[in-house]
Amino acid sequence: DAGVTQSPTHLIKTRGQQVTLRCSPISGHKSVSWYQQVLGQGPQFIFQYYEKEERGRGNFPDRFSARQFPNYSSELNVNALLLGDSALYLCASSSEDRGWGTQYFGPGTRLLVL
Amino acid sequence: GNSVTQMEGPVTLSEEAFLTINCTYTATGYPSLFWYVQYPGEGLQLLLKATKADDKGSNKGFEATYRKETTSFHLEKGSVQVSDSAVYFCALSDPSSGGSYIPTFGRGTSLIVHP
Numbered sequence: 723d724a725g726v727t728q729s730p731t732h733l734i735k736t737r738g739q740q741v742t743l744r745c746s747p748i749s750g751h752k753s754v755s756w757y758q759q760v761l762g763q764g765p766q767f768i769f770q771y772y773e774k775e776e777r778g779r780g781n782f783p784d785r786f787s788a789r790q791f792p793n794y795s796s797e798l799n800v801n802a803l804l805l806g807d808s809a810l811y812l813c814a815s816s817s818e819d820r821g822w823g824t825q826y827f828g829p830g831t832r833l834l835v836l
Numbered sequence: 837g838n839s840v841t842q843m844e845g846p847v848t849l850s851e852e853a854f855l856t857i858n859c860t861y862t863a864t865g866y867p868s869l870f871w872y873v874q875y876p877g878e879g880l881q882l883l884l885k886a887t888k889a890d891d892k893g894s895n896k897g898f899e900a901t902y903r904k905e906t907t908s909f910h911l912e913k914g915s916v917q918v919s920d921s922a923v924y925f926c927a928l929s930d931p932s933s934g935g936s937y938i939p940t941f942g943r944g945t946s947l948i949v950h951p
Binding site: 726755762763764765766767770778780812814816821822823824825826827828829830 | 840867868870872878879880881882885887925927929930931937938939940941942943944
C-alpha cells in the first residue's frame with residue numbers, strides 16, 4: 723500500500739498570501755492529523771479529523787483551517803501568511819486497527835514565506 | 837497537561853557504540869508511548885511503540901521499555917551504525933484527552949554516528 727502523500731513538496735509564498743496544502747492518507751485510514759514543524763523542534767499539533775469531523779484543534783490562530791473529504795483526504799489552509807508560518811507541514815493518518823494514537827507521516831510540505 | 841521531555845542533543849557516537857536517549861513524560865491518564873525517527877529532509881517514521889506498563893517495543897535493533905514507576909521510555913541500541921544518524925522523537929498519546937488520541941511530541945534528539 724502507498725504511504726501518506728502530500729502536495730506540493732515545496733512552496734514559496736509572500737506575506738499576506740493564502741496557501742492550501744493537500745494530504746492523502748494510507749488506504750483504509752479514516753483519521754488525518756496536521757502538524758507544523760519548525761526547524762529544530764518537534765511537530766506541533768494543528769488539527770485532527772475523523773470521518774470528516776474535526777476531532778481536535780491545537781493552539782493555532784483562526785488563520786489556520788482544515789477539512790476532510792469523503793475519500794478521507796484532507797486540506798490545510800492558511801490565510802494571511804506571516805513570516806513565522808515558514809515551516810515543514812506534516813500530515814499523518816491513523817487507523818483503529820493500528821491504534822488511533824499511532825501516526826503514519828507523509829514527507830511533508832516545506833513552506834517558505836518571504 | 838501532557839508533556840514529553842527528551843535529553844538535549846546532539847548525541848555524538850562512534851560506530852558500534854551503545855546508544856541511550858532518555859525520555860520522560862507526564863500524562864493525566866494511561867498513555868501509549870512512541871519513538872519516531874526523522875531522517876534529513878523527510879517526514880517522521882514510527883520506530884517502535886509500547887501501549888502499557890512494562891511493555892518493551894523493539895525494531896531494527898532499537899528497544900524501549902515503558903516504565904510507569906519512573907514515567908520513562910528510554911531508547912537504547914546496542915551497536916549503532918552510521919545509517920542511524922537522524923533525529924529521534926519521543927511521543928505519547930493519551931486517550932484520556934477527550935478521546936481524541938492527539939500525540940504530544942518531545943523536542944527531538946539529534947544523533948550523529950561517526951565511522
